Amino acid sequence: MAAASAVSTEARLWRDFVVLRQRVDRALEQRLQRDAGISVADFEILTTLCRADDGQLRPGSLGELLGWEKSRLSHQVTRMEARGLVARRDCPTDQRGTWVTITDSGHSAAAAAMAGHAEVLKDSFSALSGEERITFETVVGDLVRGTSGTECTGSGISD
Amino acid sequence: MAAASAVSTEARLWRDFVVLRQRVDRALEQRLQRDAGISVADFEILTTLCRADDGQLRPGSLGELLGWEKSRLSHQVTRMEARGLVARRDCPTDQRGTWVTITDSGHSAAAAAMAGHAEVLKDSFSALSGEERITFETVVGDLVRGTSGTECTGSGISD
DNA sequence: GAAGATTGACTGTTCAATCTTT
DNA sequence: AAAGATTGAACAGTCAATCTTC
Numbered sequence: 001m002a003a004a005s006a007v008s009t010e011a012r013l014w015r016d017f018v019v020l021r022q023r024v025d026r027a028l029e030q031r032l033q034r035d036a037g038i039s040v041a042d043f044e045i046l047t048t049l050c051r052a053d054d055g056q057l058r059p060g061s062l063g064e065l066l067g068w069e070k071s072r073l074s075h076q077v078t079r080m081e082a083r084g085l086v087a088r089r090d091c092p093t094d095q096r097g098t099w100v101t102i103t104d105s106g107h108s109a110a111a112a113a114m115a116g117h118a119e120v121l122k123d124s125f126s127a128l129s130g131e132e133r134i135t136f137e138t139v140v141g142d143l144v145r146g147t148s149g150t151e152c153t154g155s156g157i158s159d
Numbered sequence: 160m161a162a163a164s165a166v167s168t169e170a171r172l173w174r175d176f177v178v179l180r181q182r183v184d185r186a187l188e189q190r191l192q193r194d195a196g197i198s199v200a201d202f203e204i205l206t207t208l209c210r211a212d213d214g215q216l217r218p219g220s221l222g223e224l225l226g227w228e229k230s231r232l233s234h235q236v237t238r239m240e241a242r243g244l245v246a247r248r249d250c251p252t253d254q255r256g257t258w259v260t261i262t263d264s265g266h267s268a269a270a271a272a273m274a275g276h277a278e279v280l281k282d283s284f285s286a287l288s289g290e291e292r293i294t295f296e297t298v299v300g301d302l303v304r305g306t307s308g309t310e311c312t313g314s315g316i317s318d
Numbered sequence: 319g320a321a322g323a324t325t326g327a328c329t330g331t332t333c334a335a336t337c338t339t340t
Numbered sequence: 341a342a343a344g345a346t347t348g349a350a351c352a353g354t355c356a357a358t359c360t361t362c
Contacts, residue, residue: 009296010280014183016299019226021180023303024173041330059345067178072331074346079330096339096344121169127305128298135294137168139287140175144182146286200352218323231353233324238352255322255361 024124031120036113041076042085043117046110049086049102056089056101085109183283190279195272200235201244202276205269208245208261215248215260244268 025040032038038046048065049055057065063073077100080086085106091097102110125133184199191197197205207224208214216224222232236259239245244265250256261269284292 008277008280009292010284011277013284013292013296013299014280016296016303017180019303020299021176022226039330060343067181069332070345071333071347075330078346091344094339094344098345118167118170121167121173125169125172125302127302132294132298133168133172135291136298137172137175139291139295140172140179143284143286144175144178198352219321228354229323230325230355234353237324250322253322253362257323 024120027120027124028117031116032113035116036109038085038109038113042080043110043113045076045080046085046102046106046113049100049106050110054101055107056099058091058097059100060097062100080106183279186279186283187276190275191272194275195268197244197268197272201239202269202272204235204239204259205244205261205265205272208259208265209269213260214266215258217250217256218259219256221259239265 028040032040032043036043044066045062048062049057059070059073059077063070066073068076077086077088081088084103087101087103089099089101091099125136128136187199191199191202195202203225204221207221208216218229218232218236221227222229225232227235236245236247240247243262246260246262248258248260250258284295287295
C-alpha cells in the first residue's frame with residue numbers, strides 16, 4: 001500500500017514495452033533514412049508490395065495487410081507517388097478501383113534498405129539468450145494471435 | 160531460400176511486437192476517452208504530476224521522466240492548460256523557469272481514468288501464464304535497461 | 319554563452335465528408 | 341445505397357530558431 005510504488009506489474013511491463021518499441025523504432029528510422037532515404041512507413045509499403053504477386057496491390061488490401069486506415073494509406077501513397085517510389089494505375093475491371101504499383105526506383109530503395117533493417121532488428125534482440133528469445137517470440141505471438149485483446153478491432157502490421 | 164517466407168525471426172517478432180503495441184494502445188485510448196475524456200498522453204502527464212511531491216514539476220524534469228522532447232511537452236502542456244487539466248506557474252527562485260501544476264480538474268480526470276487504465280493492461284496480458292509473464296517482464300526489462308540498443312539516445316517512458 | 323523553456327513551420331495521422339462506380 | 345477510394349480540415353509530434361534569464 002506504499003503510495004510511492006503503487007504501480008502494478010502490468011503497468012511497469014507496459015512502460016518498458018513502450019520504451020523498447022520507441023527505441024528500436026528510432027534506430028530503424030535512422031538506419032533506413034541513411035541507407036535508402038526512406039521512412040519506416042515507406043519501407044513497409046514497399047516490402048508489402050514486393051511480396052505481392054505483380055508488385056501491385058489494391059489500396060484496400062494494402063491497408064488491410066498493414067493494419068492502416070484507408071485515409072492514412074491514401075495520403076502515404078500520394079506522398080510516395082510524388083517521390084516516384086510507387087505509382088497509381090487505373091483498374092481495368094472495376095472503374096472505382098486503382099492499383100498501387102511499386103516502381104523501379106521503389107525496388108531500388110527497398111533493396112538498399114533491406115540489409116540495414118534486418119541488422120538493426122538483429123542487434124536489437126541480440127542481448128537475449130536463445131531460450132529467452134524463444135519465450136519472447138512465443139509470448140508476443142500468442143498475445144497477438146490469441147484472444148487476449150480487450151477491444152481489438154484492428155488486425156495487421158505496424159504502427 | 161523460399162521467397163515467400165524469407166522473413167527473419169527477428170522481423171516476425173518485431174511485427175508481432177508492433178501489432179501488440181498498436182492494439183493495446185488503441186484499447187487504452189478508447190477506454191481513457193470513455194472514462195475520463197482524456198488521451199493516453201494526457202494520462203501520462205497527469206499521473207506523472209500526481210506522483211510528484213506537490214503535484215507540480217518543471218517542464219524539464221517532466222519531459223525527462225516521460226522521455227519526451229522539450230517541444231512536444233510544451234505543446235502538450237499548452238493544450239492541457241487550455242482544457243484546465245494543468246496550469247503553468249512562474250518559478251519564484253529562477254525567473255527562467257516555470258512549474259507545471261495539476262489542477263483539481265486534472266486530479267478528477269486522473270482519478271476517473273486510473274481503474275480503466277489498469278483494467279485494460281491487466282486484461283491485455285491476462286492470457287499469459289505466471290511463468291510466461293515473468294519471463295516477458297524480465298526480457299523486456301533487460302532489453303530496455305541493458306546495453307542492447309543499437310543507437311539509443313532516448314531514455315524514458317512512453318511514445 | 320549556456321540553461322530553461324516556448325514558438326512556428328513542416329510532416330504525418332485521424333476523422334468526417336465527398337465523389338464515383340456498382 | 342453500398343463499395344472503393346480520395347480529399348481537406350483538425351490534431352499531434354519533430355525540428356530548428358528564438359527569447360529570456362542566469
